[in-house]
Amino acid sequence: MPADPTARPPASGTDDRVLRARGHRTRARLLDAGAAVFAAKGFHAARVDDIVRRAESSHGTFYLYFSSKEELFRQLVADVSEEIEALIATLPQVSKGEKGRAAMRTWLDGFADLYERSGAVIRTWTESELSTDPSGRQGDDALGALVGGLLTQVRIPKRTGLDPTVAILALVTMCERLNYYATTNQVKASRDELLDTLVDIIDAAAFG
Amino acid sequence: MPADPTARPPASGTDDRVLRARGHRTRARLLDAGAAVFAAKGFHAARVDDIVRRAESSHGTFYLYFSSKEELFRQLVADVSEEIEALIATLPQVSKGEKGRAAMRTWLDGFADLYERSGAVIRTWTESELSTDPSGRQGDDALGALVGGLLTQVRIPKRTGLDPTVAILALVTMCERLNYYATTNQVKASRDELLDTLVDIIDAAAFG
Amino acid sequence: MPADPTARPPASGTDDRVLRARGHRTRARLLDAGAAVFAAKGFHAARVDDIVRRAESSHGTFYLYFSSKEELFRQLVADVSEEIEALIATLPQVSKGEKGRAAMRTWLDGFADLYERSGAVIRTWTESELSTDPSGRQGDDALGALVGGLLTQVRIPKRTGLDPTVAILALVTMCERLNYYATTNQVKASRDELLDTLVDIIDAAAFG
Amino acid sequence: MPADPTARPPASGTDDRVLRARGHRTRARLLDAGAAVFAAKGFHAARVDDIVRRAESSHGTFYLYFSSKEELFRQLVADVSEEIEALIATLPQVSKGEKGRAAMRTWLDGFADLYERSGAVIRTWTESELSTDPSGRQGDDALGALVGGLLTQVRIPKRTGLDPTVAILALVTMCERLNYYATTNQVKASRDELLDTLVDIIDAAAFG
DNA sequence: TATGAATGAGATTTCATTCAT
DNA sequence: AATGAATGAAATCTCATTCAT
Numbered sequence: 099m100p101a102d103p104t105a106r107p108p109a110s111g112t113d114d115r116v117l118r119a120r121g122h123r124t125r126a127r128l129l130d131a132g133a134a135v136f137a138a139k140g141f142h143a144a145r146v147d148d149i150v151r152r153a154e155s156s157h158g159t160f161y162l163y164f165s166s167k168e169e170l171f172r173q174l175v176a177d178v179s180e181e182i183e184a185l186i187a188t189l190p191q192v193s194k195g196e197k198g199r200a201a202m203r204t205w206l207d208g209f210a211d212l213y214e215r216s217g218a219v220i221r222t223w224t225e226s227e228l229s230t231d232p233s234g235r236q237g238d239d240a241l242g243a244l245v246g247g248l249l250t251q252v253r254i255p256k257r258t259g260l261d262p263t264v265a266i267l268a269l270v271t272m273c274e275r276l277n278y279y280a281t282t283n284q285v286k287a288s289r290d291e292l293l294d295t296l297v298d299i300i301d302a303a304a305f306g
Numbered sequence: 307m308p309a310d311p312t313a314r315p316p317a318s319g320t321d322d323r324v325l326r327a328r329g330h331r332t333r334a335r336l337l338d339a340g341a342a343v344f345a346a347k348g349f350h351a352a353r354v355d356d357i358v359r360r361a362e363s364s365h366g367t368f369y370l371y372f373s374s375k376e377e378l379f380r381q382l383v384a385d386v387s388e389e390i391e392a393l394i395a396t397l398p399q400v401s402k403g404e405k406g407r408a409a410m411r412t413w414l415d416g417f418a419d420l421y422e423r424s425g426a427v428i429r430t431w432t433e434s435e436l437s438t439d440p441s442g443r444q445g446d447d448a449l450g451a452l453v454g455g456l457l458t459q460v461r462i463p464k465r466t467g468l469d470p471t472v473a474i475l476a477l478v479t480m481c482e483r484l485n486y487y488a489t490t491n492q493v494k495a496s497r498d499e500l501l502d503t504l505v506d507i508i509d510a511a512a513f514g
Numbered sequence: 515m516p517a518d519p520t521a522r523p524p525a526s527g528t529d530d531r532v533l534r535a536r537g538h539r540t541r542a543r544l545l546d547a548g549a550a551v552f553a554a555k556g557f558h559a560a561r562v563d564d565i566v567r568r569a570e571s572s573h574g575t576f577y578l579y580f581s582s583k584e585e586l587f588r589q590l591v592a593d594v595s596e597e598i599e600a601l602i603a604t605l606p607q608v609s610k611g612e613k614g615r616a617a618m619r620t621w622l623d624g625f626a627d628l629y630e631r632s633g634a635v636i637r638t639w640t641e642s643e644l645s646t647d648p649s650g651r652q653g654d655d656a657l658g659a660l661v662g663g664l665l666t667q668v669r670i671p672k673r674t675g676l677d678p679t680v681a682i683l684a685l686v687t688m689c690e691r692l693n694y695y696a697t698t699n700q701v702k703a704s705r706d707e708l709l710d711t712l713v714d715i716i717d718a719a720a721f722g
Numbered sequence: 723m724p725a726d727p728t729a730r731p732p733a734s735g736t737d738d739r740v741l742r743a744r745g746h747r748t749r750a751r752l753l754d755a756g757a758a759v760f761a762a763k764g765f766h767a768a769r770v771d772d773i774v775r776r777a778e779s780s781h782g783t784f785y786l787y788f789s790s791k792e793e794l795f796r797q798l799v800a801d802v803s804e805e806i807e808a809l810i811a812t813l814p815q816v817s818k819g820e821k822g823r824a825a826m827r828t829w830l831d832g833f834a835d836l837y838e839r840s841g842a843v844i845r846t847w848t849e850s851e852l853s854t855d856p857s858g859r860q861g862d863d864a865l866g867a868l869v870g871g872l873l874t875q876v877r878i879p880k881r882t883g884l885d886p887t888v889a890i891l892a893l894v895t896m897c898e899r900l901n902y903y904a905t906t907n908q909v910k911a912s913r914d915e916l917l918d919t920l921v922d923i924i925d926a927a928a929f930g
Numbered sequence: 931t932a933t934g935a936a937t938g939a940g941a942t943t944t945c946a947t948t949c950a951t
Numbered sequence: 952a953a954t955g956a957a958t959g960a961a962a963t964c965t966c967a968t969t970c971a972t
Contacts, residue, residue: 120931121931124931124932142350145965145966145967146966146967146968147966147967155932155933156932156933156934157933157934157935157967157968157969158931158932158933158934158935158969158970159931159932159933160968161967161968161969162931162932165968166967166968167967167968260502260503260506261495261499261502261503263493264484264493264495264499264500264503265503265506265507267484267487267493268480268483268484268503268504268507269480269507271479271480271483271484271487272476272477272479272480272483274483275476275479275480275482275483276472276475276476276479279475279479285471285472285475287469287472291469291472292472294468294469295468295469295472295473295476296476298468298473298511299473299476299477299507299510299511302507302510302511302514303506303507303510303511303514306510306511306514328950328951328955328956328957329955329956332956332957353940353941353942354941354942354943355940355941355942363957363958364957364958364959365942365943365944365958365959365960366943366944366945366957366958366959366960367956367957367958368943369942369943369944370956370957373943374942374943375942536952536953537952540952540953558766561944561945561946562945562946562947563945563946571953571954572953572954572955573946573947573948573954573955573956574948574949574952574953574954574955574956575952575953575954576947577946577947577948578952578953581947582946582947583946583947676918676919676922677911677915677918677919679909680900680909680911680915680916680919681919681922681923683900683903683909684896684899684900684919684920684923685896685923687895687896687899687900687903688892688893688895688896688899690899691892691895691896691898691899692888692891692892692895695891695895701887701888701891703885703888707885707888708888710884710885711884711885711888711889711892712892714884714889714927715889715892715893715923715926715927718923718926718927718930719922719923719926719927719930722926722927722930742934744934744935744936744971744972745934745935748935748936769961769962769963770962770963770964771962771963779936779937780936780937780938781937781938781939781963781964781965782936782937782938782939782964782965782966783935783936783937784964785963785964785965786935786936789964790963790964791963
């Protein structure tokens with residue numbers, strides 16, 4: 099504790115801002131470290147100790163910013179969710195034809211970018227068996243939003259036996275997984291091959 | 307039992323088998339219990355205690371058959387892998403047209419059956435972040451085998467920009483995920499809707 | 515259980531003897547295996563499983579002959595104790611001079627033989643931190659007997675400040691340890707060097 | 723605390739040391755408790771639980787400082803080894819005659835002191851059948867050092883059939899064991915009787 | 931704001947001994 | 952007499968979280 103207890107309250111103004119800036123830096127360092135460690139070892143195998151060591155911080159500090167390991171993870175997911183939502187907002191109206199294909203390809207390129215940046219978190223979150231209780235199922239929300247967005251933008255012609263929601267879900271999930279295998283190098287494919295294949299399948303499935 | 311030692315060899319055969327039978331039963335009970343618990347709580351949350359309680363066995367017995375929780379899981383995966391391989395062996399030659407669609411649908415029905423039975427293990431195994439070391443990557447082997455099998459059976463016409471391997475992987479992964487969402491009730495769809503949608507997309511993608 | 519319960523009682527006479535012979539062989543095998551395993555790993559690290567495997571027997575059989583691991587060990591110790599007592603009985607009257615030296619040397623040679631044969635058990639028993647309660651202290655009894663025997667046979671001239679009991683104990687313990695280091699090859703010394711050194715020291719100490 | 727980050731380095735030094743001081747105290751408490759428990763029950767019977775209870779600490783803390791029970795023990799042994807080496811360094815030149823006897827007696831008194839303080843560890847370590855692998859054989863090193871030291875300080879006149887190394891080993895081992903029996907009250911002897919006997923035997927053996 | 935020491939519930943694992951055949 | 956499967960008490964160890972400074 100400080101020798102002079104009066105020293106704390108007056109430390110307003112600039113001092114305060116300085117401290118806050120430091121706080122933000124610390125928090126950011128912890129988030130980055132968390133993302134890296136989760137990506138490398140998965141949620142359960144990741145140790146709080148790994149995270150704080152990588153962030154050059156301490157256990158005490160960790161719990162100053164996050165109430166639990168899961169909480170830090172949730173914040174990472176929330177960030178990515180926002181990104182996904184922003185990406186959904188840019189979904190073009192996709193229709194049959196070359197123009198539709200080009201639009202789709204551009205958008206999928208953006209998705210691949212996002213996956214390259216944040217795939218680690220997405221992957222972890224898919225895999226992490228967090229919270230059996232449904233309150234924590236942010237992942238499904240994002241997935242639902244994505245499917246919903248696509249439903250309005252990609253007008254699939256009615257065909258017998260084809261439920262559009264299911265079809266869209268199938269295609270979305272395919273995109274996610276393919277990016278997953280590409281990012282983790284489990285499949286050797288260039289970005290172009292990836293996009294071509296996806297566009298081709300989606301196009302055929304939706305309008306074929 | 308018999309005073310005459312010559313009586314033993316013939317008897318020991320059966321006796322042996324009887325004892326072994328008990329062992330096998332116990333082992334099977336533990337495997338079943340493991341599968342159930344993993345399905346319900348995921349690999350990490352599953353406690354050995356849960357498993358032995360459900361199997362009406364004991365910790366000691368558990369470690370008589372499996373050197374660790376991970377080992378039991380690996381054996382479950384190995385069993386499922388065999389099932390998958392058996393299923394792959396039944397892959398029909400799939401070609402364009404109504405007959406091809408029917409064959410595909412029948413096969414996918416079998417896959418859905420398998421997924422209903424063993425999806426819990428498949429899911430857990432996909433998610434379980436086990437084994438950082440490559441020795442334990444049985445999952446990828448099965449996936450690779452499946453993709454390989456399909457490549458020979460589903461003759462996709464050459465089209466520009468479409469790598470058949472990547473395309474098949476995309477479709478396989480889509481099947482797996484869709485079954486996943488169906489089995490876990492994250493998407494409400496009947497078996498028929500599921501199969502129709504998958505057949506439709508695969509058919510369009512491959513021959514559209 | 516036997517199909518015909520009447521089969522057991524009539525199996526008297528020769529049969530009975532045959533069985534007993536077998537039993538003795540089994541018991542002996544277990545004792546031998548126990549001695550070997552204790553020698554190799556020490557009492558605590560020795561597993562009942564190691565013993566029965568080496569004896570090509572089984573856990574069940576083990577507890578047919580010995581009520582516990584400690585019990586088997588105690589029987590080994592008892593055997594060695596008997597040997598030691600027999601050896602003590604052969605202690606010659608040792609007096610100053612060449613004849614005394616020769617007698618001492620011969621006796622110590624016998625002791626070294628015994629140690630070579632049963633040192634493993636002696637060692638284990640010295641080291642094994644068995645039974646905190648004094649009832650199990652067979653080792654001290656044997657030691658006490660040895661010291662007592664020597665006191666009557668080796669007539670140490672009264673000297674100032676030299677308690678004969680303590681002196682004998684010191685010399686006995688020295689013999690045991692030196693054999694120990696020799697048997698475990700922690701000191702490289704021939705049997706002759708060993709005996710010469712011991713005789714020399716004892717002679718000097720007792721009559722110097 | 724201080725807003726000014728330049729204020730930290732100088733402060734952290736002391737702060738650090740304060741924190742480290744707590745750590746050292748805890749570690750020392752655990753070591754002391756370990757020594758006491760090992761002395762009372764022996765290595766194998768000693769429970770980590772006994773140790774932490776006696777140290778008024780916790781399991782978690784224990785494993786913060788020692789990776790295992792064996793590790794704590796090894797550290798105790800290392801400490802005692804150092805003490806022994808320090809004692810060896812004080813070995814006087816011992817020669818025939820009253821002056822030599824006096825020097826020897828004083829030194830043996832120091833050895834008995836050390837044995838009274840740390841005999842529990844020495845005993846346990848002699849008995850503990852730790853580490854089958856040679857890396858952990860610290861005990862033999864210390865013994866070897868002691869024998870080596872004595873070889874240079876106690877000039878034993880050449881005599882037929884007496885290997886000085888073996889003789890010294892015999893005497894050293896005798897000292898250790900006699901202190902052992904004295905400390906554990908298996909032999910009733912005052913410190914004076916003990917020392918007198920040892921000096922007498924060593925003197926006779928070396929120069930008799 | 932930051933630290934690192936401390937905690938303890940709870941997890942995995944071992945192994946002498948008993949049981950059923 | 953012999954077997955080996957089964958047991959479970961008890962041991963070691965982990966790690967997210969809290970505490971004291």
